[in-house]
Amino acid sequence: MNKPLLQVEGLRVDLDTPRGVVHAVRDVSFSIGEGEVLGLVGESGCGKSMTAMSLANLLPPRARISTRHFHIGERNLSGGVDEAVWREVRRHDIGFVFQNPMTALNPRLTIGRQVVEALGVGAERAEAARLLDMVGIPHAAERMHQYSHELSGGLAQRVVIALALARQPKLLVADEPTTALDVSVQAQILDLISDLRAKLGLSMLIVSHDLHVIEQRTDRIAVMYAGRIVETGPTRQVLAAPTHPYTRGLLAATPRRTVAERVRLLSLDGRPPLLYEPPPGCAFKARCFAATETCSVTDPDLVDCDGRKVACHNAEAAAGYVRPSEPFQPVRLPASGSTLPIVSAEQVSKRFSDYGQSALDAVDLKVMPGESVGIIGESGSGKTTLARILMGLVRPSAGDVRFGGKSLAMLRRQEITEWRRQVQFVFQDSTSALDPRMSIGASIMQSAALVERDRAKAARMVARVLDEVGLSSSLAERRPHELSGGQRQRVGFARALVVDPRLIIADEPVSALDVSVQAVVLNLINQLREERGLALLMISHDLGVVSYVCERIVVMRHGQIVEAGPTDLVLENPSAPYTRMLVDSIPGAASAAIAAQA
Amino acid sequence: MNLPKSTMRRRDLGKVGEWAAIAMLSALVIGAVFAPFVAPYDPLAQDLTNIMQPPFASMAHPLGTDFLGRDMLSRIIYGAQPPMVVGAFAVLLALVIGVPLGIMSGWRGGWPDMAIGRLADIQMSIPGLVLALLVLAMLGKHLSLVVLIIALESWPLHYRVVRAYVQSVRGNGYVEAASLAGVGPVGITFRHLLPGVVPLLAVTATANVATAVLAEAALSYLGMGVVPPTADWGSMVAEGQTQLSGAWWISVLPGFALIALLLSVQVIGNAISARQSLGGRDL
Numbered sequence: 001m002n003k004p005l006l007q008v009e010g011l012r013v014d015l016d017t018p019r020g021v022v023h024a025v026r027d028v029s030f031s032i033g034e035g036e037v038l039g040l041v042g043e044s045g046c047g048k049s050m051t052a053m054s055l056a057n058l059l060p061p062r063a064r065i066s067t068r069h070f071h072i073g074e075r076n077l078s079g080g081v082d083e084a085v086w087r088e089v090r091r092h093d094i095g096f097v098f099q100n101p102m103t104a105l106n107p108r109l110t111i112g113r114q115v116v117e118a119l120g121v122g123a124e125r126a127e128a129a130r131l132l133d134m135v136g137i138p139h140a141a142e143r144m145h146q147y148s149h150e151l152s153g154g155l156a157q158r159v160v161i162a163l164a165l166a167r168q169p170k171l172l173v174a175d176e177p178t179t180a181l182d183v184s185v186q187a188q189i190l191d192l193i194s195d196l197r198a199k200l201g202l203s204m205l206i207v208s209h210d211l212h213v214i215e216q217r218t219d220r221i222a223v224m225y226a227g228r229i230v231e232t233g234p235t236r237q238v239l240a241a242p243t244h245p246y247t248r249g250l251l252a253a254t255p256r257r258t259v260a261e262r263v264r265l266l267s268l269d270g271r272p273p274l275l276y277e278p279p280p281g282c283a284f285k286a287r288c289f290a291a292t293e294t295c296s297v298t299d300p301d302l303v304d305c306d307g308r309k310v311a312c313h314n315a316e317a318a319a320g321y322v323r324p325s326e327p328f329q330p331v332r333l334p335a336s337g338s339t340l341p342i343v344s345a346e347q348v349s350k351r352f353s354d355y356g357q358s359a360l361d362a363v364d365l366k367v368m369p370g371e372s373v374g375i376i377g378e379s380g381s382g383k384t385t386l387a388r389i390l391m392g393l394v395r396p397s398a399g400d401v402r403f404g405g406k407s408l409a410m411l412r413r414q415e416i417t418e419w420r421r422q423v424q425f426v427f428q429d430s431t432s433a434l435d436p437r438m439s440i441g442a443s444i445m446q447s448a449a450l451v452e453r454d455r456a457k458a459a460r461m462v463a464r465v466l467d468e469v470g471l472s473s474s475l476a477e478r479r480p481h482e483l484s485g486g487q488r489q490r491v492g493f494a495r496a497l498v499v500d501p502r503l504i505i506a507d508e509p510v511s512a513l514d515v516s517v518q519a520v521v522l523n524l525i526n527q528l529r530e531e532r533g534l535a536l537l538m539i540s541h542d543l544g545v546v547s548y549v550c551e552r553i554v555v556m557r558h559g560q561i562v563e564a565g566p567t568d569l570v571l572e573n574p575s576a577p578y579t580r581m582l583v584d585s586i587p588g589a590a591s592a593a594i595a596a597q598a
Numbered sequence: 599m600n601l602p603k604s605t606m607r608r609r610d611l612g613k614v615g616e617w618a619a620i621a622m623l624s625a626l627v628i629g630a631v632f633a634p635f636v637a638p639y640d641p642l643a644q645d646l647t648n649i650m651q652p653p654f655a656s657m658a659h660p661l662g663t664d665f666l667g668r669d670m671l672s673r674i675i676y677g678a679q680p681p682m683v684v685g686a687f688a689v690l691l692a693l694v695i696g697v698p699l700g701i702m703s704g705w706r707g708g709w710p711d712m713a714i715g716r717l718a719d720i721q722m723s724i725p726g727l728v729l730a731l732l733v734l735a736m737l738g739k740h741l742s743l744v745v746l747i748i749a750l751e752s753w754p755l756h757y758r759v760v761r762a763y764v765q766s767v768r769g770n771g772y773v774e775a776a777s778l779a780g781v782g783p784v785g786i787t788f789r790h791l792l793p794g795v796v797p798l799l800a801v802t803a804t805a806n807v808a809t810a811v812l813a814e815a816a817l818s819y820l821g822m823g824v825v826p827p828t829a830d831w832g833s834m835v836a837e838g839q840t841q842l843s844g845a846w847w848i849s850v851l852p853g854f855a856l857i858a859l860l861l862s863v864q865v866i867g868n869a870i871s872a873r874q875s876l877g878g879r880d881l
Binding site: 391392427432435437481495 | 770771772774775776778779780781789790793794876
């Protein structure tokens with residue numbers, strides 16, 4: 001191996017909080033060689049960002065960092081060093097790329113000024129233009145005068161990358177560099193990063209929750225759980241045959257992006273422990289299928305195992321593991337014989353202001369009883385507006401929405417109630433979807449009041465749906481913030497189910513969730529459809545998610561439907577150029593061959 | 599869970615402060631309400647043989663007497679009545695005007711929001727004390743007029759806070775979910791909007807109590823609110839100011855009472871706000 005550029009041993013990060021000290025990063029050691037790319041993965045709250053940010057002491061003031069050994073290039077940062085030294089590190093050694101380019105750029109300064117500032121005292125504007133040109137910004141010299149809000153998300157992220165590279169750092173740290181971007185732009189940004197790495201010989205640390213990104217773009221991988229690295233090694237080797245039960249859990253819960261690879265997702269239920277006082281023994285044992293008695297006594301060390309390092313007592317026994325491969329089809333319910341759609345949009349258009357582009361332009365959509373339809377599109381494509389129009393939350397500017405074949409405007413009072421009952425909505429953000437001051441039982445009860453006036457009976461219905469979505473009915477007394485994100489989203493479904501609907505419209509129901517929890521919710525959706533014969537209209541930007549639950553897919557762009565048809569057909573054989581582009585730009589698409597070897 | 603010692607101590611200190619404030623406010627309120635039973639003397643009874651006795655000099659007049667020999671303790675107890683009446687009723691009235699308007703403005707938006715917003719702006723641009731002096735001079739010195747003017751002066755405060763809150767939660771899923779479940783605007787207001795407004799109102803209302811009490815004291819000090827010989831903290835401060843070098847207590851003691859009232863109200867307001875809010879998870 002090359003001489004390591006970055007070497008960290010025994011990194012610890014402790015955070016002082018009002019509730020006590022959080023041990024966010026616990027004894028983490030890793031190194032990155034010259035020109036090497038290390039990927040850091042794990043669920044939210046596992047310490048990946050903390051680890052990345054601590055490399056330049058970019059942590060909140062209440063955080064305390066300590067290391068046994070810490071070198072970047074020739075610079076020795078072991079033990080504690082002055083803020084002045086950290087400033088030098090940030091200035092010369094490490095460049096940072098953040099998740100959201102819009103908040104990483106100052107909205108009040110032109111991008112030219114920001115790049116010149118990053119280049120340092122005495123920098124020329126021509127130099128800044130050259131740098132912007134290098135990160136692939138067209139007409140860079142002219143764009144120097146623009147502000148960040150005049151740029152698209154992809155261009156803004158390129159500017160952030162330019163800022164990170166201004167002082168020619170040796171190491172680039174990218175914390176979820178593509179998470180906030182549309183799928184088609186994600187691939188371009190990742191390509192740019194790979195290009196720059198080759199051209200400039202950069203070492204990189206990429207932090208991501210997206211295994212597809214890591215799989216494609218990194219040489220080595222480090223999987224973090226509860227503030228520790230639990231498995232690390234060459235990326236392809238680790239992901240092809242994961243050893244640690246947590247790595248496997250993550251992989252088995254991640255939807256494949258292509259139809260051919262689609263397998264049943266295995267849920268990885270539960271959540272990482274709080275790190276006030278890490279539990280004795282292995283932190284993962286509560287969620288582990290292979291846990292033994294030893295696991296609750298001693299925390300396993302990170303030891304060599306089969307060409308990689310693993311922190312697991314049962315690694316030997318688990319080594320012969322293969323990926324789950326049970327092929328899977330979205331639930332297909334027998335045709336009901338009815339030809340009447342539950343809801344339909346006919347030539348629906350929407351303009352939010354008198355001038356400007358229309359959000360929706362003459363869109364037709366039908367949802368038949370028992371079918372599952374996915375709407376795919378990038379931000380601004382009008383997919384959410386369409387769903388909200390079908391719910392009656394937004395009024396269309398033109399066109400007609402029909403419930404049971406009847407125009408909404410013609411519905412009688414009783415029919416409106418029936419529409420409200422039969423068509424239910426699940427929100428994207430499970431946090432704002434539940435009143436923070438009400439117990440979740442009361443929230444569900446409020447929906448139940450639509451069909452049941454008697455409080456005692458309604459309470460029994462609430463307990464029943466909570467059980468159905470896999471939550472203990474004792475949770476009914478809890479407030480939303482006492483629940484995890486996955487639990488809250490299940491409450492969202494329970495609230496929809498309590499009135500026994502025929503159709504659920506779900507707006508990005510899993511996009512805010514970790515993959516582990518995402519799998520739980522997706523499996524729940526499939527199970528509910530099977531048991532209740534529910535129809536589903538799901539909005540998502542994630543093709544993998546849509547292909548896992550939807551039989552039919554509708555692709556939207558600029559307020560219009562560009563392609564519609566059976567999911568597998570559309571994804572394997574897209575006819576519209578835009579769909580083709582979406583399918584090709586999936587980060588995982590190119591790695592299909594690698595996965596097939598496993 | 600083991601809490602570090604420093605935070606424990608800090609929290610306990612806060613608790614002690616809250617209880618002290620509650621005790622202080624209750625004492626002041628009970629004293630004012632039951633003044634005839636609590637006060638040792640008639641606040642207007644003069645005793646010209648015993649004028650300007652300093653506090654703590656005799657058991658007969660623990661807080662001394664003023665320049666007419668009136669018992670200071672009794673006058674302070676009775677003198678609490680006007681500021682408290684004004685503080686409580688002016689703020690109640692301001693809330694009754696501001697909160698519904700704020701909810702309507704934030705919820706509906708559009709022209710009602712514009713109209714009410716402009717009205718609030720106009721209201722804020724009129725100097726309250728000057729308006730009060732004008733009205734009181736023209737219509738006579740009634741306590742109810744003081745209440746009305748202070749309420750009109752302060753409703754925009756509550757209006758603005760409530761409007762901003764309602765605007766920010768209006769688009770939240772839980773509000774939409776409630777309306778999808780057939781809950782009407784009144785139901786949504788009482789179930790989903792008002793509970794979140796309470797911690798904000800606890801802060802604005804207590805701040806408002808402070809300004810109202812101060813305004814009443816200022817008006818009385820200027821001779822336009824409560825007029826002598828009726829006991830009132832504001833006018834007592836005014837009465838005593840000529841004697842400051844000889845008998846400081848005539849002005850200073852009612853001033854202290856004023857400070858005690860305002861401080862305890864503020865501390866209690868903050869405590870209510872902290873208890874009712876969800877620690878950053880409010881919206």
